[in-house]
Amino acid sequence: MITLSFVYVLAGMLFATFAVLSVRDTANPKRWTTGLFWALFALSFLVGDYLGDVGNGVLVLAMALIAGVGGLGIGRVATTTPDERRAAAAHWRNLLFLPAVMIPIVTVAGTFAFAGLTVVGMVIFEPLTIGGAPIVANPKQATLIALPFAAIIAGVLAVVLLRQPVASPVQEGRRLMDVIGWAALLPQMLASLGAVFALAGVGKVVGDLATQWVPADSLIATVAVYCVGMALFTMIMGNAFAAFPVLTAGIGVPLLMHHFGGDPAIVGAIGMLAGFCGTLMTPLAANFNIVPAALLELKDRNAVVLMQVPTALMMLAINTTLMYARISLSEQAQNTLLCTACSR
Amino acid sequence: MLTLLGVAVVVVGFAARFNPLLVVVVAAFVTGLAAGLSPVEVLAAFGKAFNENRFVSVAWLILPVVGVLERAGLQERARTLIGGVKAVTVGRLLIVYMLFRQITAALGLTSIGGHAQTVKPLIAPMAEAAAELKGGALSDDEREKVRAMSAATDNIALFFGEDIFMAIGSILLIVGFLDQSGITVAPLQLSVWAIPTAVAALVVHGARLLLFDRRAAQRSPARAPAE
Numbered sequence: 001m002i003t004l005s006f007v008y009v010l011a012g013m014l015f016a017t018f019a020v021l022s023v024r025d026t027a028n029p030k031r032w033t034t035g036l037f038w039a040l041f042a043l044s045f046l047v048g049d050y051l052g053d054v055g056n057g058v059l060v061l062a063m064a065l066i067a068g069v070g071g072l073g074i075g076r077v078a079t080t081t082p083d084e085r086r087a088a089a090a091h092w093r094n095l096l097f098l099p100a101v102m103i104p105i106v107t108v109a110g111t112f113a114f115a116g117l118t119v120v121g122m123v124i125f126e127p128l129t130i131g132g133a134p135i136v137a138n139p140k141q142a143t144l145i146a147l148p149f150a151a152i153i154a155g156v157l158a159v160v161l162l163r164q165p166v167a168s169p170v171q172e173g174r175r176l177m178d179v180i181g182w183a184a185l186l187p188q189m190l191a192s193l194g195a196v197f198a199l200a201g202v203g204k205v206v207g208d209l210a211t212q213w214v215p216a217d218s219l220i221a222t223v224a225v226y227c228v229g230m231a232l233f234t235m236i237m238g239n240a241f242a243a244f245p246v247l248t249a250g251i252g253v254p255l256l257m258h259h260f261g262g263d264p265a266i267v268g269a270i271g272m273l274a275g276f277c278g279t280l281m282t283p284l285a286a287n288f289n290i291v292p293a294a295l296l297e298l299k300d301r302n303a304v305v306l307m308q309v310p311t312a313l314m315m316l317a318i319n320t321t322l323m324y325a326r327i328s329l330s331e332q333a334q335n336t337l338l339c340t341a342c343s344r
Numbered sequence: 345m346l347t348l349l350g351v352a353v354v355v356v357g358f359a360a361r362f363n364p365l366l367v368v369v370v371a372a373f374v375t376g377l378a379a380g381l382s383p384v385e386v387l388a389a390f391g392k393a394f395n396e397n398r399f400v401s402v403a404w405l406i407l408p409v410v411g412v413l414e415r416a417g418l419q420e421r422a423r424t425l426i427g428g429v430k431a432v433t434v435g436r437l438l439i440v441y442m443l444f445r446q447i448t449a450a451l452g453l454t455s456i457g458g459h460a461q462t463v464k465p466l467i468a469p470m471a472e473a474a475a476e477l478k479g480g481a482l483s484d485d486e487r488e489k490v491r492a493m494s495a496a497t498d499n500i501a502l503f504f505g506e507d508i509f510m511a512i513g514s515i516l517l518i519v520g521f522l523d524q525s526g527i528t529v530a531p532l533q534l535s536v537w538a539i540p541t542a543v544a545a546l547v548v549h550g551a552r553l554l555l556f557d558r559r560a561a562q563r564s565p566a567r568a569p570a571e
Contacts, residue, residue: 004399007405010405011401014405014408041401044394044395044398048395048398049395053388053389053395054387054391055391056391056394057386057387057389058391059391060391061369061387061390064365064366068363069363069366079414079415080415085415085420086417086420087417088415088417089416089417089418089420089421090424092416092417094425100413100466103406103461104453104461104462107455107456108455111455118511141399143455146455147405147406150406151409154409155408155409155412158409158412162416164412164416171411172407172408172410172415176407176410177404182363182364184401184404185401187400187401188394188398188400189365189368189369190368191393191400192372192397195389195392195393195396195397196375196376196389197375200347200350200375202350202375205347205348206351240514241517244514244517245517245521248521248522249521249525253527257527264522265529265533265536268529269507269515269518269533269534269537270541273507279503280500283364289499292495295459295460296464298492300488303488303489304496308499311496311545311548311549314548315541315544318544319541322540322544
């Protein structure tokens with residue numbers, strides 16, 4: 001049976017390798033702090049469960065300080081030159097795409113194999129088992145466990161098929177990791193901040209504030225506060241999942257569903273999508289907005305967010321209008337029904 | 345109200361462009377202390393959450409294979425391939441990618457694309473090649489815009505596609521939350537209501553992408569004599 005610990009050991013070993021390679025890389029002016037950073041990350045993945053809460057706190061604090069004060073340098077990896085890459089591209093041609101498409105194919109196939117597939121309540125196939133027990137204990141982790149498998153299979157394929165040096169995956173991995181730098185830690189840090197916010201009850205305070213703002217007698221104003229509130233709260237929390245329960249409990253359920261009689265499916269679905277508009281407009285959704293800027297080596301780390309803002313604002317307006325139109329239409333339909341009833 | 349101080353730290357810290365990692369640490373301590381926790385309790389809470397959220401960083405395991413493929417010339421091949429398609433523009437390429445990403449996400453295949461898997465090795469180089477095909481060599485500023493638009497298109501397509509799939513996390517969250525409030529909704533009802541927004545996203549962002557092409561076309565004749 002495979003659990004996440006198996007994946008964590010893999011990640012720990014990879015980061016430990018980055019640590020050793022970084023320290024040995026004399027071309028990196030900050031090789032010691034860079035190495036220490038990756039060593040701490042490796043430690044977290046390998047023995048994090050045994051460090052205790054305070055131990056993990058000290059570890060993450062150290063990592064944040066190293067990366068936060070610019071302790072991560074960029075190493076020199078013996079990679080290929082642009083000319084060599086052009087020559088290699090001309091040589092291997094479309095064979096290059098084979099390992100690349102193996103990543104999503106194996107990830108998707110692995111997810112289905114580990115979690116099974118159910119469509120509209122119909123079981124297409126059950127999760128794969130070994131000796132009666134499912135391979136993956138928790139089907140919710142199927143994709144997380146399938147991803148490393150896909151990375152390994154595609155990586156081996158790339159090395160063998162395209163005749164790359166055996167050490168090239170870890171070296172090239174380190175090259176990209178160095179380019180990403182501190183942004184690599186940000187998504188996990190923000191997830192942890194969300195936990196501290198939850199502990200301190202930040203969500204409840206914001207929810208109460210938003211609820212105070214609602215003029216409860218106007219449908220359009222209530223819909224607007226709910227949808228714009230979802231977007232704004234998501235921007236603050238970096239995550240629509242954190243905003244949804246708070247605002248839906250404060251405005252969605254009592255006002256839009258109960259008071260105005262809105263269809264819960266419409267309020268829920270479009271409310272969440274309004275939150276997604278917020279996700280597009282915040283640097284706090286680091287996975288989607290900051291990490292790609294680092295990966296693509298953009299000078300402005302907010303370049304992706306800024307590019308998304310116009311689309312996000314228009315989509316927010318559309319979602320708000322859509323929700324208002326649906327609820328007011330059903331309200332009118334009900335009123336007509338009532339009137340026909342009373343005239344008879 | 346004092347609990348909101350941490351939120352203020354985040355907003356001001358990100359706006360002033362301090363290092364985000366330090367901003368997050370400070371915000372965590374400000375929030376925790378304002379809520380009456382001791383510094384050690386905040387450290388423990390943060391450490392516990394960090395350990396529980398390690399799965400977030402598992403995605404980096406994909407970097408080695410992406411790096412090897414770059415080393416072997418994948419980006420260059422992607423450029424060459426797109427250079428052979430005469431009708432291609434940045435906008436048209438990204439509209440096709442957006443449609444592909446929305447449809448696959450709607451079928452639950454969200455991990456088929458992504459910034460490390462597809463945008464960096466394939467889509468961004470293809471978009472750059474498409475831009476060069478029409479307007480000649482790109483300035484740094486133009487290159488940055490093309491890359492940012494590639495990443496933005498991936499996000500927008502994913503966000504406004506995945507909710508059509510019934511078993512996605514956000515749909516399950518809505519069902520679970522409403523269930524706690526005594527309201528029963530079927531996942532199918534929710535995913536049906538994600539469709540109008542998905543179509544609207546394709547129209548809105550698609551229009552922006554075509555506009556992106558037009559602006560690039562207006563710029564390129566002005567640059568041609570200088571080359």
